[in-house]
Amino acid sequence: MFKDELKIWVKAGDGGNGCLSFRREKFIPKGGPDGGDGGDGGDVILEGDASLNTFNKLRYRQHYKAERGEHGKGKNMHGKNGEPCIIKVPLGTIVKLFDTGEIIGEILEDGQRLVVQKGGKGGRGNARFATSTNRAPRHFEEGEKVEPIRLKLELKLIADVSIVGYPNAGKSTLISKISNAKPKIADYKFTTLHPNLGIVEYGSFKSFVIADVPGLIDGASEGRGLGTRFLKHIERTRVLLHLIDGASPENDYLSDFLAIRKEIEKFNPEILKKHFVIAVNKADSLCCKDDLEKIKAFAKENNIPIFIISAVTGEGLNELVNELGSIVESVKGREIKEEVVKEKNEKLDFLDEV
Structure with missing residues (x-):
């Protein structure tokens, strides 16, 4: 539990x-x-x-x-x-x-x-x-x-990257492949009932923390499917990785992304200011080529990195991990600079008061 x-x-x-x-x-x-x-x-x-x-x-x-x-x-x-x-x-x-x-x-x-x-x-x-x-x-x-x-x-979990998406998109399989986390994996919805944390190693002795958030559904921001219990865990994350099930014939990839984004916005609009990365999973059995082109065009237009991957075969995972690591490094660097500026301003304010 x-x-x-x-x-x-x-x-x-x-x-x-x-x-x-x-x-x-x-x-x-x-x-x-x-x-x-x-x-x-x-x-x-x-x-x-x-x-x-x-x-x-x-x-x-x-x-x-x-x-x-x-x-x-x-x-x-x-x-x-x-x-x-x-x-x-x-x-x-x-x-x-x-x-x-x-x-x-x-x-x-x-x-x-x-x-x-x-x-x-x-x-x-x-x-x-x-x-x-x-x-x-x-x-x-x-x-x-x-x-x-x-x-x-x-x-509220502290993770550099949080994986979000609909149930059965392959989040648990992905985090088990790229990190040291060992979540429960099965071929049915809502296998994951609680967030899982893992350490992802990449590059030369670099790493970041990743969280697998249980699958969200429409109405999650109002508490459906314990949505609010899980959405709060992405408030402190630096990057959101939206994982899309590329093998479902009923799936419209772009609608999938926008629907989850809408639920996040309803819960806390500030989360949308974070970095987003899109990954279309199950590249070995993609079924909607037209939908794929649509979401690629959307991602390019909105400057969102997009990857076509397979968590099972490993296709595209190295490129995805390196991109996530690069973004995390960039965000952390900016946070450090902001903290230094803040401390400097506080010292100046103190000297002015004296």
Whole structure:
């Protein structure tokens, strides 16, 4: 089962209580206050883990609790801070407050940490309250208490390339041929019920991540065929590879492409700004030569790369992979430049404020 949504309860650690204590030693009959502070409670932290692709490992546990801070002790001994609770999540995780839907943050990089709830502050011991007029305070603070909160975790896969198209177009076969993914493959519709991720290697030690998104159908943007569950996984992708079944006599290649594009537009128009590549699959058994010429003309007119391939025989796959890799490299390079410019502008804005 592919788990891409999860509800969990988390509770950071309570702060330890401050201590009420007075120094008691031989020959010192009236020692001053020496109560130590309580330790801080542990935080609840989400940490990105690139080895995870789903929430499957988290589905059987819904409650997470960090360690509370130790209470302060006499002789000015402060309590130990509580250990944090670290929850490993896949990259692409969006963290929301369950009750309000407010987004707390996103986990996008391996090792990235997000504190979703801070631990309670430890209370002060009575030694902290000593003054020139009150040398024996009997006042101390209790540690800060923390109430549990409910979180909703949503996963949007991070992939360089996503394969989209109608069911049975050969997406699973293609990703199994060009990457290390091993999806279920069968000759019937909706074989793929969840996205599959794979690493595609090309050129000299180059690679990109590819996702096989389950087949979309008309009305997917309204949720038909679990369309919205799957469409969200292409929002972070850099390139969309539209795979068309070239062997279906009922298929109009151009209508196929435009229909899926329309569903994507209804779901999120911003996705259409991404790079598109068209691949007509099953070149070994093409049945509609006129349709092929139509979609070739459309692709040329709209500057969309198009390839005629066969995922089974391997025809055209090298050319397709190299083109996808080239586009991914170009997009990543542009993103890096934009990030550098953004950081530069932020520094200039900061200097202007100073």
